[in-house]
Amino acid sequence: MSGAPRAEVRLGDLGPVRRIADGGQGAVYRPARPGGLLVKLYHEDVAVDADELAALIALPARFPPAARRLVGTSTAWPRGRVFDRGRCVGLLMREAPRRFATSLAGSARLLELQFLLYPRRAMWRELALPSADGRRGLAVRYARLFDTLHGNGVLLGDVSMRNLLWSTAGGAGVFALDCDGFRVLGRRPAVRPASTAGWLDPAARPGEASLDTDRYKLALVVLRLLLADHAATPADDRCAALDPALAALATRAARPGTRPSAAAWLTALEER
Amino acid sequence: MPEQILPFYVVCDQSYSMADHLDGLNGGLRELHRAVGTDPVVADKTRFCLIGFAGDARVLQPLCALSDIVTMVELEVSPATSFAAAFELLRTTVERDVERLKADGHRVYRPAVFFLSDGQPTDPAAWPAAYERLLDPDWPARPNIISFGIGDADETTIDRVGTVQAFMSHGGLSPSAALHEFARALTRSVVSSGEPLDDGDLVLRIPRQVTGFTALRIDQV
Numbered sequence: 001m002s003g004a005p006r007a008e009v010r011l012g013d014l015g016p017v018r019r020i021a022d023g024g025q026g027a028v029y030r031p032a033r034p035g036g037l038l039v040k041l042y043h044e045d046v047a048v049d050a051d052e053l054a055a056l057i058a059l060p061a062r063f064p065p066a067a068r069r070l071v072g073t074s075t076a077w078p079r080g081r082v083f084d085r086g087r088c089v090g091l092l093m094r095e096a097p098r099r100f101a102t103s104l105a106g107s108a109r110l111l112e113l114q115f116l117l118y119p120r121r122a123m124w125r126e127l128a129l130p131s132a133d134g135r136r137g138l139a140v141r142y143a144r145l146f147d148t149l150h151g152n153g154v155l156l157g158d159v160s161m162r163n164l165l166w167s168t169a170g171g172a173g174v175f176a177l178d179c180d181g182f183r184v185l186g187r188r189p190a191v192r193p194a195s196t197a198g199w200l201d202p203a204a205r206p207g208e209a210s211l212d213t214d215r216y217k218l219a220l221v222v223l224r225l226l227l228a229d230h231a232a233t234p235a236d237d238r239c240a241a242l243d244p245a246l247a248a249l250a251t252r253a254a255r256p257g258t259r260p261s262a263a264a265w266l267t268a269l270e271e272r
Numbered sequence: 273m274p275e276q277i278l279p280f281y282v283v284c285d286q287s288y289s290m291a292d293h294l295d296g297l298n299g300g301l302r303e304l305h306r307a308v309g310t311d312p313v314v315a316d317k318t319r320f321c322l323i324g325f326a327g328d329a330r331v332l333q334p335l336c337a338l339s340d341i342v343t344m345v346e347l348e349v350s351p352a353t354s355f356a357a358a359f360e361l362l363r364t365t366v367e368r369d370v371e372r373l374k375a376d377g378h379r380v381y382r383p384a385v386f387f388l389s390d391g392q393p394t395d396p397a398a399w400p401a402a403y404e405r406l407l408d409p410d411w412p413a414r415p416n417i418i419s420f421g422i423g424d425a426d427e428t429t430i431d432r433v434g435t436v437q438a439f440m441s442h443g444g445l446s447p448s449a450a451l452h453e454f455a456r457a458l459t460r461s462v463v464s465s466g467e468p469l470d471d472g473d474l475v476l477r478i479p480r481q482v483t484g485f486t487a488l489r490i491d492q493v
Contacts, residue, residue, distance in 0.1 A: 022460075024467075104310045105342075114312045121339035123309035161313070197468035206470070230313075231273070 007057075009092065011084040014039060023178075024194050026090065034092070039082055040180070041090035046191055050088035053081055053190035056182060057091075059154070067148045073097075074145050075176045078190075091180055100165040100175045102127060110177075113221070114161035117230035130168045132226075137172035139222045140269045145174060146218045147262035150211060153185045157209040159217035160196035161230060183209065198230065203256035212259050219253035222246075222265055245271060274377035278384065278465055278474045279319040279335060279369060281415065282458065283362060285389040286324040287353045289423060293390070296448030298346045300455020305344040307459050314466030315339035317474060319373075321365065327352030327394075329361040335369045353391045355399035355433075359406045362415070370413045383415040384465070384476050386458050387433055390423035390447065407435065418461075418478050420485065422450050431488045437478050438488040445484035457482040 015032030017039065022028075026042040042048055057078045060071045071077050075094075082090035101110050104124050115127060116135065130138060142164065149156060158181050165175040181193030195206070199220060201213040216234075223239060224232045226246070232238065239250035245268035249260040284290075284297065301322070308314050315337050322333035324347050332345045366383055373380045393399050407414050419434035421427065422441040431438045441450045457479040464477040481487065 105306045107306050107310070109310050118312040118316060121309075121312070121315065121337070122342050123315070123339040124312075125342075195470055197470050197472050200470060 007054075008081045008083055009034070011041075011082055011089060014082070025191060030095075036095070037079060037092045038076075038095045039090055039092055041082065042191065048088045049188065049190045050081060052183075052188060053078060053088060053091060053180065055184070055187075056180070056190055057081070059152075059184065063152050067152050070145065070148050074141075074174055075179050077179045077182075093179070096165055096175045096177070099167040099169040099173065111165050111167055112162050113164040113166060113225070114230065116166065117161055117224050117228060128168070130166075130172075134168050134172065135225050135228070136269060138166050138168070138174060139225050140266065141166075141172050141174040142221050142225070143218065143262045143265040143269060145176060146214065147266055149182070150214065150262055155183050155185055155209050155211065155214050156217070157181045157183060157189060157214070158193040158195055158199075159214075159221065160194075160199050161224075162196075164221065185211070201256070212257060215259035215261060216253060216256075218262055218265060219250065219259060222269070223250055223253075243268070274379070275316060276379045276381065276468070276472065276474055277319055277373055278317060278381040278476065279321065279366075279373070280458070280462055281321045281323060281335075281362060281366065281383055281385045283323045283325065283329075283358050283385055283387045284347055285326070285353060285391065286347045286349050287326045287391055288349050288351055289391050290347075291349045293422075293447035293451050294347050294349065296446075297388075297451035297455060298344075300452040300458075301346075302344050304455055304459040304462070305338050305341070308462050308466070309338035309341070311463065311466075312339065314463050317466040317468065318462050319369075320462070321369065322347075323358065323361060323365065324348075325354060325358035325361070326350040327354055327357070329354070329357040331361065331365055335365075352394045353389065354395045355389075355393040356395045356402040358387075359399060359402035363402070363406045366413055366415060367411075380413070381474050381476070383413060384461070384478075385415040385417045386420070386454075386461075387417055388420045388422070388451075388454060389425050389430070390421070392424060392426050392429065403433070416476055420454050420482075422447050422454075427488070434488070436476075439482050439485035440488060441484055442486045450484040453483045453485065 017029035017031045019029050025046045026040050028040050031039045060068050078091040078093050080092040081088050163178040167173045180191050183189040201216040204213045219234050234250045234253035240247050252258045252260050319335045320338050321335040324332045370380050417435040419430045419438045421430035427440050
């Protein structure tokens with residue numbers, strides 16, 4: 001991960017901040033200081049486990065170099081905590097690189113996965129969408145990110161078509177947001193992660209996150225991306241029309257407890 | 273593909289007294305269009321219709337997904353302030369739109385109306401009957417109304433029009449700035465309501481506070 005983690009800052013040290021996004025758990029701002037990072041300040045009713053957040057921030061330093069690099073380039077992993085009067089009220093994180101944003105209707109817009117899962121509309125008619133091969137290349141990148149995180153004992157928890165970004169500028173690339181909802185396998189997350197309708201494992205209890213639920217969500221990412229449909233599931237008849245290896249994985253993904261690993265998706269996506 | 277749809281109707285006073293502040297409102301509606309129209313999930317789950325009223329009422333933007341239009345229509349002023357014309361047109365428009373959405377296989381939620389006026393109705397004797405017809409308890413599509421008053425609007429009237437919440441501008445902002453805040457509150461409501469719950473249902477979310485306005489209904493706990 002490039003740059004040393006900035007352990008903690010006081011709210012007052014951020015200088016003037018400019019709000020750039022609102023979310024269910026907090027708002028994201030561009031602070032005057034430190035440069036190059038964004039700050040997420042939680043809504044007052046969001047409970048933050050400051051110790052778990054510190055552990056999450058420190059985690060990538062223990063990853064092998066290749067995994068550390070991937071996390072550094074492909075995620076908005078928390079870099080530091082923000083405190084106000086002794087209470088942890090937010091975090092610092094990396095901003096998504098410029099290639100994960102575009103201009104739509106005259107305004108900057110992140111290239112969220114959702115743009116690849118709905119039919120093209122007049123408002124984003126100028127957006128260059130990837131070809132079928134381009135979609136496959138993005139699926140490889142998502143599978144690789146999941147594989148790296150799972151291989152290092154990290155669960156993503158909440159996966160949605162808003163918190164995963166994509167780009168085809170300069171080659172296929174992906175970027176994950178809302179990484180404060182990530183958790184070390186077997187531990188609780190620093191903040192209660194969101195749960196996104198349409199992206200929940202039907203076999204899981206509310207709020208449950210396990211390797212199997214994460215694998216189900218990766219199956220949704222891959223299949224929805226390849227089928228260009230936000231509502232596709234592993235049980236969808238259309239999965240049978242994919243490559244035999246991918247269709248076989250979709251069948252397994254439909255059954256709790258047998259969901260294919262990210263590595264299995266990688267192998268199937270990369271073979272032709 | 274059949275979807276669950278939450279329609280929003282924005283009903284705006286465009287009488288002459290609005291002439292000096294319409295820029296703020298038109299600018300706010302353009303921002304609403306940009307924010308919702310470039311959000312595939314929200315644009316898919318919500319629909320938007322703009323009705324302007326003065327002496328008569330007109331559908332300025334027929335009900336649509338905001339991702340399907342590239343330019344937001346603008347409000348323009350004309351004389352008088354007929355609430356009855358607004359409510360009558362709203363009733364027939366909602367009725368027709370809901371039937372059409374259902375015929376297309378969609379599951380339609382009770383529409384939300386954001387109603388805005390800056391003056392007192394010039395048809396005080398006529399509008400209550402049109403309003404009652406709009407809220408006919410036997411009509412399943414009767415809308416939820418959030419009303420906003422600015423300038424010379426009468427607080428009692430605005431309070432009466434809103435069925436779930438009513439806001440009055442308290443004069444802390446210029447009318448143009450207040451109208452911009454109205455449009456921002458509308459945007460927040462559309463964006464948060466268009467995000468489905470875990471079970472896929474949609475719920476109308478209305479702002480508890482709007483900068484420059486006072487909420488006339490206070491939650492009791």
